[in-house]
Amino acid sequence: MSDPRLQTLLDAAPGLRLKTDPADLEHYGRDWTRRWTPAPLAIALPATVEDVQAVVQWANAHRVALVPSGGRTGLSGGAVAANGELVLSLERMNQAIDFNAVDRTLTVQAGMPLEAVHNAAREQGLVYPVDFASRGSCAIGGTIATNAGGIRVIRYGNTREWIAGLKVVTGAGDVLELNRALIKNSSGYDLRHLFIGSEGTLGVVVEATVRLTDPPPPTNVMLLALPSFEVLMQVFAAFRERLQLEAFEFFTDCALQHVLAHGAQKPFDEVHPYYVVTEFAIGDEAKEAAAMAAFEACMEQGWVSDGVISQSDAQAAQLWRLREGITEALARYVPYKNDVSVRISAMPAFLAETQALLGEAYPQFEVVWFGHIGDGNLHINVLKPDGMENADFVTQCEQVTTLLAASLKRHQGSISAEHGIGLVKKGYLESTRSADEIAVMRGIKRVLDPHGLMNPGKLFDT
Amino acid sequence: MSDPRLQTLLDAAPGLRLKTDPADLEHYGRDWTRRWTPAPLAIALPATVEDVQAVVQWANAHRVALVPSGGRTGLSGGAVAANGELVLSLERMNQAIDFNAVDRTLTVQAGMPLEAVHNAAREQGLVYPVDFASRGSCAIGGTIATNAGGIRVIRYGNTREWIAGLKVVTGAGDVLELNRALIKNSSGYDLRHLFIGSEGTLGVVVEATVRLTDPPPPTNVMLLALPSFEVLMQVFAAFRERLQLEAFEFFTDCALQHVLAHGAQKPFDEVHPYYVVTEFAIGDEAKEAAAMAAFEACMEQGWVSDGVISQSDAQAAQLWRLREGITEALARYVPYKNDVSVRISAMPAFLAETQALLGEAYPQFEVVWFGHIGDGNLHINVLKPDGMENADFVTQCEQVTTLLAASLKRHQGSISAEHGIGLVKKGYLESTRSADEIAVMRGIKRVLDPHGLMNPGKLFDT
Secondary structure (H helix, E strand, O other): OOOOHHHHHHHHOOOOEEEOOHHHHHHHOOOOOOOOOOOOOEEEEOOOHHHHHHHHHHHHHHOOOEEEEOOOOOOOOOOOOOOOOEEEEOOOOOOEEEEEOOOOEEEEEOOOEHHHHHHHHHHOOOEOOOOOHHHHOOEHHHHHHOOOOOOOHHHHOOHHHHEEEEEEEEOOOOEEEEOOOOOOOOOOOOHHHHHOOOOOOOEEEEEEEEEOEOOOOOEEEEEEEEOOOOOHHHHHHHHHOOOOEEEEEEEEHHHHHHHHHOOOOOOOOOOOOEEEEEEEEOOOHHHHHHHHHHHHHHHHHOOOOEEEEOOOHHHHHHHHHHHHOHHHHHHHHOOEEEEEEOOHHHHHHHHHHHHHHHHHHOOOOEEEEEEEHHHOEEEEEEEOOOOOOHHHHHHHHHHHHHHHHHHHHHOOOEOEOOOOOOOOOHHHHHHOOOHHHHHHHHHHHHHHOOOOOEOOOOOOOO | OOOOHHHHHHHHOOOOEEEOOHHHHHHHOOOOOOOOOOOOOEEEEOOOHHHHHHHHHHHHHHOOOEEEEOOOOOOOOOOOOOOOOEEEEOOOOOOEEEEEOOOOEEEEEOOOEHHHHHHHHHHOOOEOOOOOHHHHOOEHHHHHHOOOOOOOHHHHOOHHHHEEEEEEEEOOOOEEEEOOOOOOOOOOOOHHHHHOOOOOOOEEEEEEEEEOEOOOOOEEEEEEEEOOOOOHHHHHHHHHHHOOEEEEEEEEHHHHHHHHHOOOOOOOOOOOOEEEEEEEEOOOHHHHHHHHHHHHHHHHHOOOOEEEEOOOHHHHHHHHHHHHOHHHHHHHHOOEEEEEEOOHHHHHHHHHHHHHHHHHHOOOOEEEEEEEHHHOEEEEEEEOOOOOOHHHHHHHHHHHHHHHHHHHHHOOOEOEOOOOOOOOOHHHHHHOOOHHHHHHHHHHHHHHOOOOOEOOOOOOOO
């Protein structure tokens, strides 16, 4: 408690818990990127919306920068506090507030982990269908701040589609209740959608009302081995036209090898260069036949070399682990992550071009490809060679990202499909958003955060 | 061409067509409201995005207010030009630009009528599922500006859910391409959603890329007669839990009588106070049995007094006409329209309170109720008695809307579910949006429309 300002903060918000231990500053000052040295002023842990509002008003009075903080599982540095900011952790605000069976909505505090939201929905016989591998650690508020995607987007869309209402504290310290969980509301600008994906730069999400839906039908999971990259979109088309796809995920053998080294079970005797894991609704004979027809059509064309279909939930989980374990298996290599998207129709040309580009650019690095191919979203992870300095590695990777960004601009894609811009992709924002758009974004930030205190330096420089 | 500024406009945009005939000024200066006397400066009809940009830049240079104009089927005065504004009609920009089979998107100019969008989608074996009665006249750009809802929201959501990308000209004269039709794009503030529902106050939508989907399954249409208002939500619940509802629409006998007087065919021998028309997926015996089970459960409970189910497409269209013909049948009474929404769970209490309120408030007026009850959206039309002065009528209606707005505030509802705020509901915006929210909206408008020229006086006063 060395900084005298902190006592004034506690005076302003007596319910607040403050942490200033060096271990806490390090723990709360970083996310899943490992590129910046955490250096926050302190960690503020509010228990109520009123506490959050008091913190933001205090920050305005004292001109202290704030970094809103959920589960810090972000991959773009959006929750990094490396410049003396006060970290505003929603960790204590992690409870479900209300379930409404008629509206099929669940209202939760922003710090609730995604998995806890899943469980609360399931207890009511419903599901919150946004899902991804960090579900146990990430907070629902953070998923809203990045408009998180994940493995079910092809069927259910992004986080944005499931947010019926939001309560936020703006950078000016006002509490706004956005959209009131209404289905129909044409009463001016939809500020709810402005906050979704704003990466904590406009204010803090403190509560959310999410829509729930019926549990999915029974599904099967299929793992396909592909002989080449070029056939990927044909395989996707063959499956999409015959089945209701719940997921369609792609990864390279290089990715698989890392997951196998991490303890997963080998799916095929032979090694294949590319794999797809897909999940689709079954439940009647016609659908099972359609799945087999898709598989056989791909085999006949030579687009698929081998395949395995889940015979049990346990086997389905095993197949999924091959895809979902990638991020964790790569973590120790401090990978440089690209998370890009193009329209599905632009994918073949973009894939070919990118493969050629990276083959030339990264001959010395191991590159792991995977992604949500059915949504046009590709993850390209470059692994740091042992012994290489991290700064050198990042500098080399960024040169390639500059080329990738130019390619994205030509293909009308996005430099961030689902991770957000944060610090990591800030330098490449102009590949995706025009200078005029960025100027509008800056103007909007000034309206909601007049002193520029909300997550400064993230997304763009102000 | 009396105004000397208009020559400078033609110099700035030689491709522009200008209309200044009194009949044109009247025609293009109003929408489906009939409360304001049209008095635009002139009508500008651009043929290209460049023309639109030139008009907006000219307007900024000469400080001329603009009213963007589509099919002018709006019901809230959003497209009224009564104060010497230049009407910017998108009428000539009414073509499909591109269909993409892989992405399942259709890119169109903003002036394309909704029905033409439907037809263009159907030619590709797909559908654009947003639909309502003014489909033949309204422009797709206008439906985006109000985030139009309609009769399929219960199944497909509002316009917002179907807009993959937008091209807009901002009030500052910049052309922005928003979201590039990407499925996943987490690269800063989603300005696309800011423009959807902004009622022409931030800029002009000039092109849109809409998502298409598979044609709906075979459906049946059922008309139900209800003995009282109180059972309405029970009937809805009984059908929703058993069937995939494509529509669930309610109307009073008073509404039906107007449609019958307009030439529709009487559905029942007896008169019932309330009716529901619902459409639901069939296609197999289980679903048909579920529909009969829902009907019989309601009959047993006494919630439904009679019913008819469509035996053919022609009969389905006949049943739909009873609901869809209401707006047209009422038009000659210059109705005062309320278009309100609450959460579905709040509907029973809100309905009871509103019925009591209006019964007391409007004893001398005929009140026609109908709406999209499955979305929490109620239309309350008050009919002007013959011989009454329109100004007196509106004044009396507005006194009641003040009470209704107070009720909506208590029930956390919206003063405009789908028509937009425009001029008609501007005085009641604070029932739905807080003073802080409205201040943020004003600030955002200043960013995108620095001289306050885009549809001034609509939505809020600046």
